[in-house]
Amino acid sequence: MNNLMKAFESRRVEREKTTLRNSKSNYRKNLNIDVPKGLYEKCPKCSETVNMKEMYDDAFICKHCGDHFKMRAIDRINITVDQGSFIEKGLGYITLNPLFNDGYDEKIKKYQEKTNLDEAYIYGYGRINGNPCVIGVMDSYFLMGSMGSVVGEKVTRSFEYAIYKKLPIIIFTASGGARMQEGIFSLMQMAKTSAGVLQHSDQGLLYISVLTHPTTGGVTASFASLGDITLAEPGALIGFAGPRVIEQTINQKLPEGFQRSEFLLAKGFVDKIVKRSDLKETLAKLLKFHRGY
Amino acid sequence: MNILEKERKVLELEKKIDELDNEVLINSLKEEMEKYKQNTMTNLNAWDRVLLARHQKRPTSSDFINYIFDDFIEFHGDRLYGDDASIIGGIGTINSQVVTVIAQQKGKNLDENLERNFAMPHPEGYRKSLRLMKQAEKFNRPIITFIDTPGAYPGLGAEERGQGEAIARNLLEMSGLTVPIIAVIIGEGGSGGALALGVANKVCMLENAIYSILSPEGYATILWKDATLASKAAEVMKLTSYDLEEYGIIDKIIKEPIGGAHFNNVATFKNTKKVILEELYELNKLTNIELRDTRIKKYRDIGFFQRFNYDNLGGLKR
Numbered sequence: 001m002n003n004l005m006k007a008f009e010s011r012r013v014e015r016e017k018t019t020l021r022n023s024k025s026n027y028r029k030n031l032n033i034d035v036p037k038g039l040y041e042k043c044p045k046c047s048e049t050v051n052m053k054e055m056y057d058d059a060f061i062c063k064h065c066g067d068h069f070k071m072r073a074i075d076r077i078n079i080t081v082d083q084g085s086f087i088e089k090g091l092g093y094i095t096l097n098p099l100f101n102d103g104y105d106e107k108i109k110k111y112q113e114k115t116n117l118d119e120a121y122i123y124g125y126g127r128i129n130g131n132p133c134v135i136g137v138m139d140s141y142f143l144m145g146s147m148g149s150v151v152g153e154k155v156t157r158s159f160e161y162a163i164y165k166k167l168p169i170i171i172f173t174a175s176g177g178a179r180m181q182e183g184i185f186s187l188m189q190m191a192k193t194s195a196g197v198l199q200h201s202d203q204g205l206l207y208i209s210v211l212t213h214p215t216t217g218g219v220t221a222s223f224a225s226l227g228d229i230t231l232a233e234p235g236a237l238i239g240f241a242g243p244r245v246i247e248q249t250i251n252q253k254l255p256e257g258f259q260r261s262e263f264l265l266a267k268g269f270v271d272k273i274v275k276r277s278d279l280k281e282t283l284a285k286l287l288k289f290h291r292g293y
Numbered sequence: 294m295n296i297l298e299k300e301r302k303v304l305e306l307e308k309k310i311d312e313l314d315n316e317v318l319i320n321s322l323k324e325e326m327e328k329y330k331q332n333t334m335t336n337l338n339a340w341d342r343v344l345l346a347r348h349q350k351r352p353t354s355s356d357f358i359n360y361i362f363d364d365f366i367e368f369h370g371d372r373l374y375g376d377d378a379s380i381i382g383g384i385g386t387i388n389s390q391v392v393t394v395i396a397q398q399k400g401k402n403l404d405e406n407l408e409r410n411f412a413m414p415h416p417e418g419y420r421k422s423l424r425l426m427k428q429a430e431k432f433n434r435p436i437i438t439f440i441d442t443p444g445a446y447p448g449l450g451a452e453e454r455g456q457g458e459a460i461a462r463n464l465l466e467m468s469g470l471t472v473p474i475i476a477v478i479i480g481e482g483g484s485g486g487a488l489a490l491g492v493a494n495k496v497c498m499l500e501n502a503i504y505s506i507l508s509p510e511g512y513a514t515i516l517w518k519d520a521t522l523a524s525k526a527a528e529v530m531k532l533t534s535y536d537l538e539e540y541g542i543i544d545k546i547i548k549e550p551i552g553g554a555h556f557n558n559v560a561t562f563k564n565t566k567k568v569i570l571e572e573l574y575e576l577n578k579l580t581n582i583e584l585r586d587t588r589i590k591k592y593r594d595i596g597f598f599q600r601f602n603y604d605n606l607g608g609l610k611r
Contacts, residue, residue: 005601092601098540099531101516149596156593178485178506180515183530184542187506188595190485191492194464195589202469220457221445221485226465240457240485241447249447259452269455 007112008092014116015074015088043067059276068233068276070213072115073122073139076172080280081126081135088124090157093150095119097181104181111142119150120175123158125165129284131291134162134169140214144176147219151179152189155223159196159207168206168287173224176242177217190222197226206290208283211238211261211270225269229286232261232270233279296341297348299333300552334552337501340524342533343509345501346480350555352562354396354439355381357479360562361569362387362394370421374454377418379410379442380490382425384434388570390577393429395422395490396439399480413446416459419489423463426470433581435473435573438490443508445486460489467492468592471585473576475569478502478543479554494588495572496542498534499561500549504542505532542595545572 040049046065059079060069077086095118097104112118120143123136136158138145147155155171162169178186200207209227213236220240232238239259247254257263264270274282306326313319337345345351358365362385369376382395397414400406422438429436445456467474476493482504498504506512509526513519516526537543547564550557576584 008601094599094601096597096599098597099529101529149598153596153598180506180512182597183506184504184532184537184540185595185597187484187488188542188592190461190488191464191468191592192595194461194492195468195592198465198469199589218485221460221489222464223461225455225458225461238457239452240445240460241452245447246449246452250449254449258449267453267455269458 004094008118011112011116011118012088012091015122061276066234066275068213068235070140070174072141073117073137073172076137077122077124077126077135079276080170080172080283081128082130085127086124086135087126088122089161090123090154091118093118093154095148095150098149098185099181099183101181107143107181115139115142117142119154120145120147121151121154123154123161123171125161125167128170128280128287131284131287132167133287134158134165134167136169136171138172138174138219140174140176143179145174145219146176146179147186147189147193148179148182149185149189152186152192155189155193156196159193159200162205163200163203166203166205168208168290168293169200170208170210170283171223171227172210172212173215173219174212175215175217175219175224177219186218190218193223194226197223201228204293206287206293208286210274210279210283212236214238216240216242230269230271231274231279231282232264232272233276234261234273236261238264238270296334296337296344296553303330303334303552330551339503339527339530339533339536340509342501343503343523343527345553346503348553348555349401351480352554352558353399353401354441354479355398356558357439357477357562357565358385358394358396360559361566362392365394368425371417371424373420374417377410377415377421378408379412379414379446380418380422382422387437387566387573390573391432391434392573393425393434393436394439395425395436397442397487397490399441410446412442413444414442414486414489415446415448415451416454416456419445419459419463422490423459423466426467430470430472433472435475435576436470436493437569438474438476438493440476440478440482440487440490440504441480442483442486443481444483445489460485463489464492468589469585470588471581473573473579473584474588475572475576477547477565477569478504479565483508492588492592494576494584494591495544497545497547497565497568497572498537498543499547499554499565500534501553502534503527503532504534504537505530540597 043050043062045067048064060071095108121138126135207227208229211232215238261273310322365385367383381398384393397412398409399412400409474493476491476496478498484507509523510520513522513526534546547568550560554561
C-alpha cells in the first residue's frame with residue numbers, strides 16, 4: 001500500500017470512529033475543529049456563553065437564542081441516522097489541480113488533515129428511524145463546501161447509487177458555490193448533478209433537499225433547488241449571488257433577513273422550515289409517507 | 294501592447310489610406326497593414342480574447358439571428374411574472390427547417406444596454422427560455438441558443454424571484470429534452486448564467502469568445518485579493534476556445550476574421566451558419582431518446598479527478 005492509500009484509509013478510519021461512537025466522552029475526544037478550544041464559548045449571535053460539551057446533545061443549537069451553529073458533515077450524519085446504520089460509499093476520490101493553481105494542492109491537503117474528509121461531500125447508506133435511504137452531506141468546513149470535480153462526481157454518484165438501490169435520497173447542502181480553483185470544470189458539475197437529479201426523478205424516486213447555512217452560488221443553482229421536497233433550517237443563508245456581490249451591484253445595504261430561510265419561505269421557494277431538533281422526526285415521517293418511492 | 298491598442302493602430306492606418314489618392318502608395322500601405330495584422334493579431338493571448346469578447350463593436354445575438362435565420366418571429370414573456378429583455382427567443386427557419394432560437398442580447402450603446410440590462414438575465418428570462426424550449430420539444434423542432442452574458446443578474450428582485458431555482462430548473466429540463474440543442478457562445482459566457490442556456494448536444498464557440506466560471510476580475514479578487522491582476526487571471530483560468538476544446542468542454546471552434554469578429558461581421562455570420570448547419574445535419578440523424586441520452590452522458594463524463602479502485606484492494610474492500 002502506498003502512502004496516498006494509507007492516508008485515505010486512515011481518514012476513513014477516523015471518520016468511522018466518530019460514527020461508531022460508544023460513549024459521548026469518546027465522541028468529544030474526536031471533536032477537533034470548532035469545539036475543543038474551550039469548555040465555554042460565546043454564541044456568535046446572542047453572545048451568551050454556551051457549554052460546548054453539551055452542544056452535541058443539543059444538536060448544535062444555542063440554548064439561549066436558538067441559533068443553529070455550523071456543523072461538520074459527520075456530526076450531521078450522527079444526529080440524523082440511526083446509530084451504527086451509516087455505511088459510507090464513494091471512497092477513494094483524488095482531487096487534482098486542472099488549472100495548476102498555485103497552492104491548491106497544499107490547501108486540499110491541509111483541509112483533509114484538519115477535517116478527516118477526502119472532499120467536501122460524503123454520502124452513503126443509512127436508516128432514519130428504520131427507514132432506509134441514501135444520505136449525502138456537504139461539509140462547509142472543507143474549503144467552504146465548494147463544488148469541484150470530485151464533489152460533483154460524488155453527488156452524481158449518490159443519485160446513481162440511490163437509483164441502483166431504488167432508495168430515496170436526502171441531501172444536506174452547505175456550500176459557498178462552485179470551486180473557483182477548478183475553473184470551468186466546477187461550472188460543468190452544475191449540469192452534471194442536475195442531470196443526476198433528473199435521472200433519479202425519472203425512476204419515480206423521492207429526493208429531499210435540506211438547505212442549511214450557508215447554501216449559495218452554483219449549488220443553489222443546481223441540485224439544491226431541485227428537490228421534490230425542499231426543507232430549510234431556520235436562519236440559513238440561501239441564495240444565488242452572495243450578499244456582498246448584491247450590495248456592490250445595487251450600491252445599497254440589503255434589508256434585514258434578506259436571503260434567509262424565512263425570506264425564501266415567504267417568497268415560495270422552500271416547503272417548510274424545520275428546526276434542527278425536529279429534523280430527524282420530520283425526515284423519518286416523510287420517508288415513511290413515501291415508502292416504496 | 295494589448296489587442297485594442299493594435300486595433301487603434303490599424304484603424305489609424307485605414308484612415309490614412311482613405312485620405313490618400315496615390316494608388317501605388319495606397320497599395321503599399323494596404324500591404325503593410327495586412328502584414329501588421331497578420332503578424333500581431335493572429336497569435337492572441339487570453340486577455341486579448343477577453344477584450345475582444347467584450348468589444349463594443351462585437352456583433353450581438355440579434356445580428357447573428359438576422360443573418361442566419363429567415364423569418365425570425367420573436368415571442369415574449371414567461372407567463373409567470375413578465376418579459377425579460379435580456380433574453381430574446383422565438384422561432385425562425387434555417388435551410389427551411391423550423392427551429393427555436395433563444396439568445397442573450399447585449400446592447401450596442403448605453404441606452405440599449407440599460408434596456409437589455411447588459412445581457413444579465415433575471416429569473417423570468419430563464420423561465421421564458423424554458424417555456425420556449427418546452428414548446429420546441431412539443432413540436433419536435435431543434436433548439437439553437439446564442440450565449441453572450443457576463444452572468445445572471447445579482448440583484449434584489451432576481452433573488453426574490455429565485456434566480457438559483459430558475460437556473461437549476463433550466464439545467465435539469467435541458468438535460469432531459471428530446472430535441473437537438475446546439476449552443477453557440479458568441480461573446481462572454483459568464484458562469485451559471487451562461488450554462489443555463491448551454492446544456493446542449495453540441496457546444497460551439499467563436500474563436501475569440503470566452504467561457505468561464507466567473508469573470509477574470511472576480512477570480513483575481515477572490516483568489517489573490519486584487520482585481521488588477523485580471524489579465525494574469527485570464528491566462529490561468531483557461532477560458533479561451535482553444536483551451537476549452539482541448540479539455541472537451543466545447544465541441545467546435547468557429548473561426549473569426551483576423552482582429553476579431555467585428556472586422557468582418559458577414560464572414561463571422563457565414564462561418565457560424567455553416568457550423569450550425571453541419572451540426573444540425575448530424576443531430577437530425579439521431580432519435581429523440583438518443584439525443585437525450587448522449588447529452589446526459591456528455592455532461593456525466595466531464596470532471597477532472599482520479600479514483601482508487603477500492604474494490605481491488607482486498608482488505609480495503611468497501
